[in-house]
Amino acid sequence: MRTRYGILACLLALAGGAFAASRAPVPAPTSRVRVEVRAPLVVPQGEPELEVAPPPRSAPPTEDTGPLRAAGVGLEDGLIITGESTQRVLLFTFDDGPERRTTPALLDALDRHDVKAVFFVTVERLSGPGNRIQEQRELLREIVARGHVIGNHTVTHQQLPLMTTEAITAELDHADAVLTELVGFRPRLFRPPGGSRSPRVDRVLAARGYTQMLWSHGTGDFQVRSADDVQHIFRRVLERREREEGVRGGVVLMHDPHSWSVEAFPRIMDEIERTNCELLTRGEELYDVIDDPALFFAARDGAEPGTVAPPLTLPPDVHARRQATRRDEARERCAAIVASR
Numbered sequence: 001m002r003t004r005y006g007i008l009a010c011l012l013a014l015a016g017g018a019f020a021a022s023r024a025p026v027p028a029p030t031s032r033v034r035v036e037v038r039a040p041l042v043v044p045q046g047e048p049e050l051e052v053a054p055p056p057r058s059a060p061p062t063e064d065t066g067p068l069r070a071a072g073v074g075l076e077d078g079l080i081i082t083g084e085s086t087q088r089v090l091l092f093t094f095d096d097g098p099e100r101r102t103t104p105a106l107l108d109a110l111d112r113h114d115v116k117a118v119f120f121v122t123v124e125r126l127s128g129p130g131n132r133i134q135e136q137r138e139l140l141r142e143i144v145a146r147g148h149v150i151g152n153h154t155v156t157h158q159q160l161p162l163m164t165t166e167a168i169t170a171e172l173d174h175a176d177a178v179l180t181e182l183v184g185f186r187p188r189l190f191r192p193p194g195g196s197r198s199p200r201v202d203r204v205l206a207a208r209g210y211t212q213m214l215w216s217h218g219t220g221d222f223q224v225r226s227a228d229d230v231q232h233i234f235r236r237v238l239e240r241r242e243r244e245e246g247v248r249g250g251v252v253l254m255h256d257p258h259s260w261s262v263e264a265f266p267r268i269m270d271e272i273e274r275t276n277c278e279l280l281t282r283g284e285e286l287y288d289v290i291d292d293p294a295l296f297f298a299a300r301d302g303a304e305p306g307t308v309a310p311p312l313t314l315p316p317d318v319h320a321r322r323q324a325t326r327r328d329e330a331r332e333r334c335a336a337i338v339a340s341r
Contacts, residue, residue: 070144072151072188072293078211079298079309080202083251085216086313088287090272091296092252092265093118093215095153095191098125098139099257100132106262107146113269116291118213119143119256120153120191123175126182127155137182144183149293151189151213152179161198168204189213189293199306206305211297216250217241221261230254230264235271249287250312251296276326277334286326 083091092110094117097103110117125136143150154160155171163171176186190210192201197212205212220233234252241247254261269289276286298309314322 066147067144067183067185069147070149070183071185072149072211073185074188075211075294075297076188076209077206077300079300079303079307080197081211081213081251081293081296081309082311083214083216083296084247084311085249085296086246086311087248087319088285089249089290089295089312089314090217090252090287091118091250091290091293092254093120093191093213094254094256094261095120096122096125096157097256098136098143100135100139101257102259102262103139103143103256106256106265107142109262109266109269110148111146113266113289115269115289116147116149118149118151118189118293120151120189120213121175121179121187122153122157123155123178124157126178127174140179140182149187149189150179150183151187151191152176152210153191154193157193159194159196160192160201160204161196165200165204168201172204172208197306202305206300213251213293213296215253216247217252219252219254219261219264221255221258221264225260227260227263227267230260231267231271234264234268247311248285273330273333274337276330277337280327280330280334286323286330288322288326 092115094106097119098121121140126133126140140150152172152175155174158171160168180186188209188211190205190212191214192205192212195214202212217234217237219230219237221230224230224233254265256262272287272289279286295314296309296312300307
């Protein structure tokens with residue numbers, strides 16, 4: 001038992017992700033294990049700079065607000081989103097899909113809990129022949145049809161600072177082409193694999209108008225193998241970041257190809273609802289699951305490509321209205337929970 005929770009304690013440190021640590025260079029990884037920590041900067045030495053030309057821009061949808069939302073129209077060329085918030089707001093994001101064996105169940109769970117998420121798509125899951133690839137291409141369209149936002153997570157999920165500028169550009173071109181073919185637009189949001197960035201990578205992405213979205217709350221689901229552990233890490237990270245850093249909410253990182261992550265999501269939502277019952281009785285701010293990544297967005301407006309956005313703080317009137325709605329919902333839900341006991 002001690003060994004298990006010792007491992008979980010290590011994962012808590014990784015899952016929370018201290019942004020300050022992301023600024024220090026670290027040695028290049030020596031294994032193929034993907035560690036989804038927050039943004040270690042790995043800068044290859046001696047690589048020549050290449051001029052990066054912006055790609056042809058796909059025309060934004062003009063008739064249907066669904067594709068506009070899914071594309072993240074209006075979220076281009078923004079400051080880097082760290083995902084942190086000074087308030088108890090949570091935005092769920094899912095990386096590395098779509099996966100035909102797990103993503104459909106997640107979509108149904110999101111619908112049941114009336115949550116819209118951001119899906120950062122790994123495009124090699126959508127490229128090539130075969131029934132599996134075709135099913136996942138249709139699944140991407142289903143994600144858009146259900147009102148979620150999609151973002152680019154590269155083609156092959158390699159850490160970008162370890163790649164040449166030419167190779168990065170080729171991956172971005174491929175991803176843009178495949179996503180535009182499938183859903184009719186090029187996403188504006190981008191999540192670098194592993195959160196790994198460098199000044200050179202930031203410039204490449206900014207030249208193409210991408211807005212990078214990182215995360216503030218990991219769940220450790222890339223290394224554990226049970227829904228119980230994912231739920232436990234989520235709760236501990238939420239508590240630790242608020243207690244130690246004053247980060248009360250933000251962007252949650254999960255991975256939809258993992259069955260234990262999909263199983264954990266509705267448990268996490270149920271736990272948020274139970275926690276809100278306790279917060280309600282104490283008269284404290286409730287957790288508010290938000291649907292709109294635009295709330296985290298800040299335009300770059302000529303700032304250097306590596307500049308980060310400030311933590312999200314909703315305007316007081318907006319926050320008050322949303323909290324009033326959450327309290328009304330919690331009163332009804334919490335009364336039903338008490339009545340069922």
